[in-house]
Amino acid sequence: MEQNVTEQNLTESSLLATFTGYPEAQRLVDRMSDDGFPVESVRIVGEGVRTVEQVTGRMTRGRAALAGAVSGAWFGVLIGLLFGLFTAGAAWIWLLLISLFIGAFWGAVFGFVAHWSTRGQRDFSSVMTLQAQRYEVHVDKARAAEAARYVL
Template identity: 75%
Template sequence: MTEPATAPVATQTTSRSSLLASFADYAEAQRLVDRMSDDGFPVEHVRIIGDGVRTVEQVTGRMTRAKAALSGAAGGAWFGVLIGLLFGLFTSGVAWAWMLLLSLVIGAFWGAVFGFAAHWTTRGKRDFSSVMTLEARRYDVLVDGAHASRASKYVLR
């Protein structure tokens, strides 16, 4: 279990809030607030503030034209199903199922075409897929000044 980076108790940060603890990752700060909530502390007076926010890009794999077309086909199929369901409101019986299937196929086809074309136009400048997230260097748990003394007991555990 990660220990708090620093754990000053009831240090004044603003005229209304006190720093309860600082953590290196969000999960630890969340655990503290969850423990406070479980004990009946009025957590509506608690804030978790991320300091030093940065973007982190996790590379998930190589992107090829085939993968781009497949990804585009999947997205296009979902869009096609949505359109098919909307048009299906005006049909009944077997025609409804055919409308849905036809919309799915058309959506998948055009999704694949546009996915392939979008990747092809980059000319190899970005041949990988990734997921972008925000991350903070430190997570401070602050509590309203009126509740600071009661909240300080949670850091000592």
């Protein structure tokens, strides 16, 4: 498989189109695919990639504990379901509920302690994404003339 990846990277390509947003590049490749073009020879390349961190709000000890409780509750439910496989009758519901509450409690404790231990160094929550300045659609040179009809 590694040989295939190396051969694919060495294939000469031709720039077919440039877009300012990914959805436009995706639509072009989708249109080519719908028309039966062999899209295995097409690449979407993001140029000028940067990270963007969108701040979503202030992180307090209470919010950290709440986020930890939610994560812990999900983990508790998972553990409860796994142990529930070995439980007969209606006892599995109690096992699930107890696991949920124990997971939520310890998740809240760990969330609170984790935030408290930073001593205010990061008092906000955020979501990080990758963005590119432009997106280029490349196609193998052998198929460039055939692909050109899709951008006219």
